[in-house]
Each structure stands twice: as structure tokens, then as C-alpha cells.
Amino acid sequence: MAVDNRQADASEESLHRIFTVPEAPDSTLGRIEKEISENLNAFLQTHIAAREKPLAEIEKDFLSADIPENPAFVSEHTHFLLDKLVAQSVHTSAPSFIGHMTSALPYFLMPLSKIMIGLNQNLVKIETSKAFTPLERQVLGMLHNLIFNEEEVFYQQWMHSANHSLGAFCSGGTVANITALWVARNNVLKPDGKFRGVAQEGLYRAMKHYGYDDLAILVSERGHYSLKKAADVLGIGRENVISVKTDDNNRICLDELNKTLASLKARNIKPFAIVGVAGTTETGNIDPLDQLADIAQEHGCHFHVDAAWGGATLMSNRYRSLLKGVERADSVTIDAHKQLYVPMGAGMVIFKNPALMTAIEHHAEYILRKGSKDLGSHTLEGSRSGMAMLLFASMNIISRPGYELLINNSIEKAKYFAQLINSHPDFELISEPELCLLTYRYVPEATQRALKIATPAQRERLLDALNDLTKFIQKRQRESGKSFVSRTRITPDKWDRKITTVLRVVLANPLTTDKILQDVLCEQKALAPQSEVSYPEIISLTEKILSER
Numbered sequence: 001m002a003v004d005n006r007q008a009d010a011s012e013e014s015l016h017r018i019f020t021v022p023e024a025p026d027s028t029l030g031r032i033e034k035e036i037s038e039n040l041n042a043f044l045q046t047h048i049a050a051r052e053k054p055l056a057e058i059e060k061d062f063l064s065a066d067i068p069e070n071p072a073f074v075s076e077h078t079h080f081l082l083d084k085l086v087a088q089s090v091h092t093s094a095p096s097f098i099g100h101m102t103s104a105l106p107y108f109l110m111p112l113s114k115i116m117i118g119l120n121q122n123l124v125k126i127e128t129s130k131a132f133t134p135l136e137r138q139v140l141g142m143l144h145n146l147i148f149n150e151e152e153v154f155y156q157q158w159m160h161s162a163n164h165s166l167g168a169f170c171s172g173g174t175v176a177n178i179t180a181l182w183v184a185r186n187n188v189l190k191p192d193g194k195f196r197g198v199a200q201e202g203l204y205r206a207m208k209h210y211g212y213d214d215l216a217i218l219v220s221e222r223g224h225y226s227l228k229k230a231a232d233v234l235g236i237g238r239e240n241v242i243s244v245k246t247d248d249n250n251r252i253c254l255d256e257l258n259k260t261l262a263s264l265k266a267r268n269i270k271p272f273a274i275v276g277v278a279g280t281t282e283t284g285n286i287d288p289l290d291q292l293a294d295i296a297q298e299h300g301c302h303f304h305v306d307a308a309w310g311g312a313t314l315m316s317n318r319y320r321s322l323l324k325g326v327e328r329a330d331s332v333t334i335d336a337h338k339q340l341y342v343p344m345g346a347g348m349v350i351f352k353n354p355a356l357m358t359a360i361e362h363h364a365e366y367i368l369r370k371g372s373k374d375l376g377s378h379t380l381e382g383s384r385s386g387m388a389m390l391l392f393a394s395m396n397i398i399s400r401p402g403y404e405l406l407i408n409n410s411i412e413k414a415k416y417f418a419q420l421i422n423s424h425p426d427f428e429l430i431s432e433p434e435l436c437l438l439t440y441r442y443v444p445e446a447t448q449r450a451l452k453i454a455t456p457a458q459r460e461r462l463l464d465a466l467n468d469l470t471k472f473i474q475k476r477q478r479e480s481g482k483s484f485v486s487r488t489r490i491t492p493d494k495w496d497r498k499i500t501t502v503l504r505v506v507l508a509n510p511l512t513t514d515k516i517l518q519d520v521l522c523e524q525k526a527l528a529p530q531s532e533v534s535y536p537e538i539i540s541l542t543e544k545i546l547s548e549r
């Protein structure tokens with residue numbers, strides 16, 4: 001194991017050593033730290049994805065289920081991590097990594113994150129977090145202010161109030177959405193006379209008490225899958241997340257929503273929550289939030305806005321009107337680890353009304369005593385890190401106008417890319433960018449003409465082959481490691497709502513240049529003919545269709 005005959009041992013003395021603050025820069029740990037930084041920097045400057053090593057190969061380095069009997073030196077283990085883990089991870093901050101909502105981070109977060117790990121605060125209660133608790137409450141207040149823009153006195157009254165909470169900081173959008181719907185469920189099935197509420201008595205007795213046959217959550221068919229998880233864990237059932245049809249801009253159809261509401265009511269099913277999506281994960285479109293707020297109000301539903309990805313747009317004075325109506329939501333999900341450029345593991349749900357969260361309040365004797373300011377009394381999660389600190393730091397260091405620049409540039413870059421796609425004869429833009437996300441695909445110019453005149457059967461075959469080709473291009477491009485776009489499947493109106501595989505681009509990295517975007521298209525066009533099945537099929541079908549005319 002150890003190259004130099006030395007052998008790490010599991011003695012009390014060495015354990016004592018690893019828990020002791022190391023002395024200054026020339027200590028072994030100081031040296032290791034420097035090496036890691038240098039190695040990470042090199043990685044961040046060179047790779048996009050590692051020279052594609054098949055996952056099955058990588059798995060060989062992670063095969064043993066044995067917990068080591070012999071301890072390793074930190075330096076030794078660091079080399080394992082650098083070789084086998086870092087080198088084979090994904091370079092999400094590369095400027096040509098434009099496929100996902102996970103993107104570059106500002107570099108100042110590296111040193112600052114040491115404060116978080118170093119102090120190891122636990123935000124579940126004041127006794128293990130002290131100043132971190134008011135900091136997190138302030139962060140929730142700042143986000144509340146960003147969304148709902150209440151008066152100064154509102155925040156002075158509620159932000160630090162022991163019996164209230166403006167929201168919850170959590171690990172991500174999924175937990176945020178679960179929390180929002182948990183609150184909504186507990187409020188619709190709240191205590192009433194002798195009935196002590198669903199939180200105490202459970203769903204079965206709650207339904208009997210209120211006399212509903214079922215509950216339902218309504219969201220557009222572009223709703224995020226986390227809503228189904230929420231329905232599952234809350235005992236509502238995935239089937240009761242009702243998908244409402246979208247229009248050709250991927251926004252919820254209000255007529256369909258009204259029809260669905262009426263039909264649910266006729267069947268004695270209580271629609272208790274309407275979810276508006278502010279930035280769909282697949283296409284980046286925003287539901288008409290103002291109208292959704294009207295409908296939710298009219299039907300007495302909790303109005304939740306899932307702005308996990310798009311919520312950061314509120315930082316932009318130029319574009320925040322795209323989310324008009326969000327200020328009428330009962331609750332809003334925002335992920336800081338998406339467009340607020342904070343490391344993974346930072347989600348939030350914010351409630352307009354500071355009293356709403358009492359529906360899920362939970363107390364325990366040794367912690368979370370009544371009247372304490374412990375954040376844990378209003379969160380689904382128990383122990384939590386001081387992650388809010390990194391969002392706090394980012395909002396101070398970047399500031400609102402800084403975020404506005406990031407957001408505006410991303411949206412404008414997406415518009416540029418859309419224009420590039422539109423003006424290229426061999427590409428088809430599938431969804432127009434509303435925020436910094438768009439979908440498109442490669443369709444040779446002649447094939448575009450052929451599609452217009454094809455018989456339904458020919459058209460079907462061409463579209464199937466195009467789906468295969470899009471998948472091929474996306475995989476090849478990822479494997480070649482220069483750039484990365486993702487792919488998804490949607491049902492565009494233009495193609496009769498047929499399931500269509502599309503390339504998906506998220507332009508969040510400020511270092512992504514126009515040149516990179518041009519190169520991405522060039523590479524995709526060059527990759528297409530390498531497909532041995534779908535490409536030849538498309539070409540021959542195209543020729544046949546065009547020659548028949």
C-alpha cells in the first residue's frame with residue numbers, strides 16, 4: 001500500500017491526530033490541500049467530460065463491499081480520489097457543458113465553503129448553529145422579499161419570529177415541492193371540531209371527516225416529476241397528480257384546467273392544489289401565473305409555483321415580469337443550486353403567509369421546544385448544513401444587479417442561439433427560448449422539405465428516424481467529450497403531438513461564447529452522417545419523397 005514502507009495504523013494516537021487542527025502551511029495536510037487545489041484547477045481548465053471511459057470500466061474501481069481493515073494515509077487516499085474519481089467525473093462548469101441546469105460556480109465559493117464544513121453547524125436547532133439560524137432566516141426573508149415584495153415592517157415583524165416561518169431551506173426543489181404540498185394538504189384537511197387534523201389522525205380519518213372521495217393536485221403536463229413523488233409520500237397517490245394539457249408554447253391550457261376542475265368536483269374529488277410552473281425543466285416556459293392565481297382563488301385551492309429553475313429570473317428587473325402573478329402564490333419553490341449559482345444541495349420553499357407553515361409544525365422535548373426559534377420545527381429534514389451561508393455570501397458578493405447581469409446575459413445568449421438555429425438550413429428550433437433554455441434538432445434541409453409533402457405514413461417513418469438520429473448525435477457528442485447538450489422527449493403541436501426527441505440546451509455559464517455555440521452546431525452536423533442506420537434511412541426516404549413530386 002504505502003510506497004515508502006510507512007504504514008498507517010488505527011491507533012488512538014493517530015485518530016487523535018486526525019481530529020486535531022493542523023499546524024500551518026507546511027504541514028502534511030497543508031501540502032495535500034495545495035495539491036488538491038492545483039489538481040482541481042487543472043481539471044477545471046482542461047476537461048469537459050473525462051476521455052470517455054465506459055461506466056463498466058469505472059465500476060471496477062468501486063467493486064469491493066469491504067470496509068477497509070487497514071487505515072490509509074490521507075495523502076495516499078487523496079491520490080486514489082484524484083485518479084479514480086476526479087479524473088472520471090463530469091466537468092459541469094466547462095463553458096461547452098450546456099446541457100443541464102447544473103453549471104459553473106463562482107470561484108469564491110471554494111474558500112468560503114470551508115467555513116461551512118469547518119464549523120459543521122446543524123441548522124435543526126439554535127444550540128448547534130447560533131448565528132447561522134438568524135442568517136438563514138434572513139436569507140428566507142430576502143427571497144420572500146424578492147418574490148412578494150412586502151413592506152419593511154412585514155419583515156421586521158416576521159423574519160425572526162419564533163412562531164412563524166417565511167419558508168424552509170432544504171436540499172433542493174424536490175424537498176421544497178414536497179414541503180409546499182405537505183402544507184397545502186394539512187391545511188385542506190385541517191383540524192375541524194372534534195377532528196384533530198390529518199397531521200394527527202391520518203388521511204383515512206381525514207377523508208371520512210371531510211367526506212371527499214379523493215384529493216387531486218393539478219399541474220401542466222410539463223410539471224416536474226418531483227410532484228408525483230410528493231403525492232406519493234403524502235399518501236395522495238401519483239395518479240392524483242392530474243396532468244393538464246399544454247398549448248404549443250408548453251404552457252398550461254386554462255380551458256383544460258377549468259374543465260378538469262369541474263369534472264373533479266362532479267366526482268366529489270377535492271382539487272386542493274394548483275401548481276404553476278415557472279420555467280419548465282424541459283423547455284423553460286412559464287405558465288400564465290396571474291390567471292392561475294385567479295382560478296386557484298375561485299376554487300379555494302392552494303396555489304404553488306414551482307420556480308425551482310426559473311425563480312432566479314426575479315433578480316432581473318428586465319425580465320422579472322415574465323413571472324408576473326408569482327406574487328399571488330401561496331408558496332414558491334426556488335433552487336439556489338440552479339440559477340443562483342450556489343453548490344448542489346440548496347433549495348427553498350417560501351410561503352407568502354408567515355402563518356401557513358404552522359400546519360406542519362412539529363415539536364420535540366429535547367429540541368424544537370415550543371417558542372424556540374429552532375428552524376427544525378418547520379422543516380421536513382432534520383439535521384441540515386449551513387448551506388444558506390453560501391447563498392447569503394453570493395447575494396452579498398454578486399448583489400442583485402450582478403445576478404441581473406447573469407440572468408440577462410443567459411437569456412440573451414439563448415436568443416442568439418435560437419437565431420443561429422433558425423438561420424441554419426439544417427436545424428429546426430423546437431421550443432423558442434423564454435428563459436435561457438431551448439430545444440432543437442438536426443433535420444437536413446431537404447428532409448425539412450420532404451416532411452412538408454410526405455404522406456402520413458412516410459412522415460411517420462421520417463419522424464421516427466429523426467428521433468433515432470437525434471439520440472445518436474447527442475450520445476456521440478457527449479462521448480467525444482468536447483461539448484455536451486442533453487436530450488429529452490416532448491410532444492410538439494407542430495408534429496401532431498408525436499413524441500419527439502430533441503436536443504436541450506441550458507445557457508447558464510457566463511463563459512459560454514457565441515463561438516462555442518457555433519461549434520456545437522458544426523459538430524452536430526458533422527456527427528449526423530456517422531449514424532449507420534438512421535442517417536442513410538433519412539436520406540433515402542427524403543430522396544424518394546422528393547422524387548415522387
Ligand SMILES: *Cc1c(COP(=O)(O)O)cnc(C)c1O
Binds near residue numbers: 335347
Ligand atoms: C430542478 C427542478 C425541480 C427539482 O429540484 P431538485 O433540486 O432537483 O430536487 C423541481 N421542479 C423544477 C421545475 C425543476 O427545474
